[in-house]
Amino acid sequence: GAGVSQSPSNKVTxxxxxxxxxxxxxxxxxxxxxxxxxxxxxLEFLIYFQGNSAPDKSGLPSxxxxxxxxxxxxxxxxxxxxxxxxxxxxxxxxxxSQGGQPQHFGDGTRLSIL
Amino acid sequence: DQQVKQNxxxxxxxxGRISILNCDYTNSMFDYFLWYKxxxxxxxxxxxxxxxxxxxxxxxxxxxFLNKSAKHLSLHIxxxxxxxxxVYFCAASGTSNYQLIWGAGTKLIIKP
Numbered sequence: 001g002a003g004v005s006q007s008p009s010n011k012v013t014x015x016x017x018x019x020x021x022x023x024x025x026x027x028x029x030x031x032x033x034x035x036x037x038x039x040x041x042x043l044e045f046l047i048y049f050q051g052n053s054a055p056d057k058s059g060l061p062s063x064x065x066x067x068x069x070x071x072x073x074x075x076x077x078x079x080x081x082x083x084x085x086x087x088x089x090x091x092x093x094x095x096x097s098q099g100g101q102p103q104h105f106g107d108g109t110r111l112s113i114l
Numbered sequence: 115d116q117q118v119k120q121n122x123x124x125x126x127x128x129x130g131r132i133s134i135l136n137c138d139y140t141n142s143m144f145d146y147f148l149w150y151k152x153x154x155x156x157x158x159x160x161x162x163x164x165x166x167x168x169x170x171x172x173x174x175x176x177x178x179f180l181n182k183s184a185k186h187l188s189l190h191i192x193x194x195x196x197x198x199x200x201v202y203f204c205a206a207s208g209t210s211n212y213q214l215i216w217g218a219g220t221k222l223i224i225k226p
Contacts, residue, residue: 042203043203043214056212101146101163101207
């Protein structure tokens with residue numbers, strides 16, 4: 001489809017393992033965002049890409065979290081040495097330009113850390 | 115410090131009636147506001163937005179009202195339909211700032 005695509009849709013892993021989450025934005029959207037949503041809470045900003053650069057990484061919770069984007073397209077969010085508090089839905093969004101609204105969201109990856 | 119607050123975790127409305135969802139914000143630098151709708155296991159879907167230069171924006175059954183002096187906005191859905199049952203999120207940003215600040219959401223239940 002033409003929307004934002006995220007994979008996997010669900011991920012269950014053991015504490016201490018590394019996980020990689022993928023996002024395919026809408027074609028032509030230069031801005032890409034990662035958010036985290038914990039149960040019963042609003043979305044929490046993690047990181048923003050303009051093209052392949054990340055001008056703002058301020059929302060990343062710790063140095064275990066990293067993200068990259070290549071070809072001004074696909075982005076991956078990597079969490080190393082996962083902890084139980086990392087359990088959440090990780091949402092990716094894209095918008096047509098920097099500061100452009102609205103942001104269009106994928107269906108998220110539900111991450112469960114055992 | 116929550117900059118965007120949705121104080122009602124849930125709201126139940128009879129089908130055909132008006133649904134009013136409320137949102138308050140604290141940051142006077144916010145100048146653009148959005149409402150998103152979210153079904154379980156899906157990402158948020160954009161509904162309607164409003165710039166701070168306006169006090170009302172209407173799109174079909176959905177109208178957003180902005181009261182800047184009160185730092186309050188509301189989403190009106192008229193008439194409410196069963197498919198409107200979802201969690202509604204209010205989000206805010208400055209036009210110079212890409213980052214959206216989100217409320218915690220209000221679960222709307224439309225009763226048949």
